[in-house]
Amino acid sequence: MIRPDYTLALYESLLDTALEAGYAFATIEDVLTGSEPDGPHVVLRHDVDRRPRNALLLARAEADRGITATYYFRTKTAAPDRLARVESMGHEVGYHYEDFVRAGGDHDRAHALFAENLASFREHATVRTVAGHGNLSRYTNIDLWDRGPSVSEYDLAGDACKSMDLHGTYAYRSDTDRRWGGTGGPETTPELIAELEAGEFDRIAVLAHPSRWTTGALEYVYQLGWDTAATSTKRAVAGTARIGTATAKIREATP
Numbered sequence: 001m002i003r004p005d006y007t008l009a010l011y012e013s014l015l016d017t018a019l020e021a022g023y024a025f026a027t028i029e030d031v032l033t034g035s036e037p038d039g040p041h042v043v044l045r046h047d048v049d050r051r052p053r054n055a056l057l058l059a060r061a062e063a064d065r066g067i068t069a070t071y072y073f074r075t076k077t078a079a080p081d082r083l084a085r086v087e088s089m090g091h092e093v094g095y096h097y098e099d100f101v102r103a104g105g106d107h108d109r110a111h112a113l114f115a116e117n118l119a120s121f122r123e124h125a126t127v128r129t130v131a132g133h134g135n136l137s138r139y140t141n142i143d144l145w146d147r148g149p150s151v152s153e154y155d156l157a158g159d160a161c162k163s164m165d166l167h168g169t170y171a172y173r174s175d176t177d178r179r180w181g182g183t184g185g186p187e188t189t190p191e192l193i194a195e196l197e198a199g200e201f202d203r204i205a206v207l208a209h210p211s212r213w214t215t216g217a218l219e220y221v222y223q224l225g226w227d228t229a230a231t232s233t234k235r236a237v238a239g240t241a242r243i244g245t246a247t248a249k250i251r252e253a254t255p
């Protein structure tokens with residue numbers, strides 16, 4: 001019997017527990033501009049990779065409690081009214097970019113795409129921070145910053161992946177791979193809730209992908225299937241990429 005995790009009810013319980021334990025909430029922009037609270041606080045980051053309607057459910061649950069979070073939308077999850085709506089609930093809206101991968105590692109082309117996409121996001125929301133999406137690719141999106149205009153030249157406070165030393169200053173909890181803590185950390189959401197209740201950390205950063213969260217137990221089982229399939233595909237593609245690279249090296253070595 002699978003005990004459902006990643007349900008909206010559990011997410012709401014996580015928020016309520018953090019509030020009762022005395023945590024304040026800060027956005028990524030707050031942290032990157034040094035305006036985070038002095039006392040214990042939680043930074044909630046949401047990467048809206050797919051199923052953008054789920055983002056609205058989480059955003060509403062947070063707003064109902066006076067909590068602000070940061071939502072990073074991809075171009076394909078960012079409908080204009082959605083960006084405006086999430087911002088109107090008091091949340092920070094950011095750009096979850098993948099331009100370096102789309103440009104095939106060409107810095108000039110990637111910056112041109114990035115500038116264009118950022119400008120269209122800014123027609124609907126104030127964007128002050130960005131975060132690179134993890135595409136299945138030989139390229140890594142944050143390598144965009146290796147050449148060309150800097151984040152400040154785009155009038156950005158920073159890149160959540162690049163400018164923020166989460167691992168140094170904040171306890172980092174992410175729902176990637178459906179276990180929260182990594183080594184020694186909480187595995188399930190109830191365990192994460194217990195950790196917040198105990199007030200173990202003063203500063204805690206939580207990355208929750210709205211697409212992983214569901215409104216019911218049945219949907220959870222369906223989601224589990226999806227995630228397993230996605231992970232297998234990822235592994236298969238990674239395997240292919242390695243084989244491809246190895247073949248390329250062999251070809252290079254052959255005169």
Ligand SMILES: [Zn+2]
Binds near residue numbers: 048096132133134
């Ligand atoms: Zn992503």
